[in-house]
Amino acid sequence: MNIKKVCIVGASGKLGQYMVTHALARGYEVVGVCRPQSVDKLAHFQDRITLVPSYTNDTDVIKAAVSDCDAVFTVLAPWGVNDYASGTVQAVLDHAPEQARLVFSSGWHISKDGKDVYGYKIRMIEAVLSPIVRFLRLVDINDQHVAARKIFNSDRLWTLVRGSDLEEGASEGLPVWSTHVGDAVLESNITRRTDFALFMVEAAQDDSLIQKAPAIVSRASKSAHMHVAIT
Numbered sequence: 057m058n059i060k061k062v063c064i065v066g067a068s069g070k071l072g073q074y075m076v077t078h079a080l081a082r083g084y085e086v087v088g089v090c091r092p093q094s095v096d097k098l099a100h101f102q103d104r105i106t107l108v109p110s111y112t113n114d115t116d117v118i119k120a121a122v123s124d125c126d127a128v129f130t131v132l133a134p135w136g137v138n139d140y141a142s143g144t145v146q147a148v149l150d151h152a153p154e155q156a157r158l159v160f161s162s163g164w165h166i167s168k169d170g171k172d173v174y175g176y177k178i179r180m181i182e183a184v185l186s187p188i189v190r191f192l193r194l195v196d197i198n199d200q201h202v203a204a205r206k207i208f209n210s211d212r213l214w215t216l217v218r219g220s221d222l223e224e225g226a227s228e229g230l231p232v233w234s235t236h237v238g239d240a241v242l243e244s245n246i247t248r249r250t251d252f253a254l255f256m257v258e259a260a261q262d263d264s265l266i267q268k269a270p271a272i273v274s275r276a277s278k279s280a281h282m283h284v285a286i287t
């Protein structure tokens with residue numbers, strides 16, 4: 057696909073800002089949507105992107121922001137308990153142009169077909185931490201699951217990129233991926249955040265990832281080296 061213009065929904069977060077950087081580096085025209093109180097976080101991109109200050113689940117705003125975009129990159133944030141992630145996804149699915157590539161982010165805890173095999177940490181977060189943080193009205197991991205289900209049930213040209221544990225640092229190159237958490241190649245469970253963003257932006261050009269939910273890991277990780285022929 058010949059991508060000229062993209063929208064980054066949730067542009068002010070750490071992942072979003074890396075995606076802005078990668079998109080600009082490819083020469084794309086960038087529209088960024090972020091919460092009004094976070095506009096200052098994007099000040100260093102001033103004049104290089106079109107900034108839309110808004111909550112990302114505002115349907116009318118998303119409709120206008122994505123209207124003539126070739127790709128839409130959406131950060132699925134689990135924050136708050138007002139269906140923010142699922143509302144954001146619904147707005148993007150409803151209003152992005154028919155042929156636009158839609159790329160969403162999540163963690164490994166999201167499962168497309170229930171065949172992922174999770175370690176102790178993710179199982180504890182889902183079983184114990186998730187109800188507590190929801191009770192405290194901080195984070196609604198269940199809404200991320202609802203949002204993901206909307207994506208999986210959609211016939212749009214979507215990809216849901218599932219990130220491992222993340223760290224900051226210079227790029228180690230495009231992450232490698234596998235279909236299911238629990239696959240040996242993913243065992244190291246670490247990716248640089250800039251490379252998570254790189255994978256998201258590259259995914260828009262990769263038709264083999266359409267309607268897939270790749271789980272990613274750093275190509276420099278031990279498990280990637282053991283199980284993939286890294287070039």
Ligand SMILES: NC(=O)c1ccc[n+]([C@@H]2O[C@H](COP(=O)([O-])OP(=O)(O)OC[C@H]3O[C@@H](n4cnc5c(N)ncnc54)[C@H](OP(=O)(O)O)[C@@H]3O)[C@@H](O)[C@H]2O)c1
Binds near residue numbers: 071134135161222
């Ligand atoms: N953190 C990890 O270890 C990890 C691991 C795997 C995958 N992921 C995935 O990576 C993506 C980015 O996550 P991140 O942890 O790296 O953080 P991040 O990039 O900083 O993104 C957090 C996002 O949540 C928004 N946000 C923060 N507080 C909010 C609130 N109260 N209401 C609504 N939105 C709020 C932020 O917007 P503002 O800029 O407006 O605050 C930002 O867009 C997510 O899809 C996450 O599931 C994260």
